[in-house]
Amino acid sequence: MSQTMPDWNVLLATCPSRSSLARIANKWTAMAVSALGNGRMRFGDLRTRLDGISGKVLTETLRDLERDGLVTRHVHAEVPPRVEYELTELGFTLHAPLLALCRWAEEHIAEVLTNREAYDAR
Numbered sequence: 001m002s003q004t005m006p007d008w009n010v011l012l013a014t015c016p017s018r019s020s021l022a023r024i025a026n027k028w029t030a031m032a033v034s035a036l037g038n039g040r041m042r043f044g045d046l047r048t049r050l051d052g053i054s055g056k057v058l059t060e061t062l063r064d065l066e067r068d069g070l071v072t073r074h075v076h077a078e079v080p081p082r083v084e085y086e087l088t089e090l091g092f093t094l095h096a097p098l099l100a101l102c103r104w105a106e107e108h109i110a111e112v113l114t115n116r117e118a119y120d121a122r
Contacts, residue, residue: 023064023068024094024098028058029064029065029098030098030101032058032061032071033094034095035050036071036086036095037092040086041085042085065091073085
């Protein structure tokens, strides 16, 4: 007995893939996945790497990514406890596309800023 997969369409309001897209489109998600692409990181190191993120927002972002199966949390039985995060196999499938978006933003920011300035001057 073969089951057919539904035809997901992110453009439909009722499609559950929208929540996944919303998570991926979050700026902190993109940066966290990009940073974790280099391997396991401790919470503090990740927070330092993601300049400007609060501990609360990083915690929420990592929990959401863990819930979606994109990040694994490793707790080491030490005093004080050591916690590390790393991308799962599924998370790695997202790394390259998000890294490409980050690079696009860096490569084209000068043009974007020029366009904003021209638009605002109108």
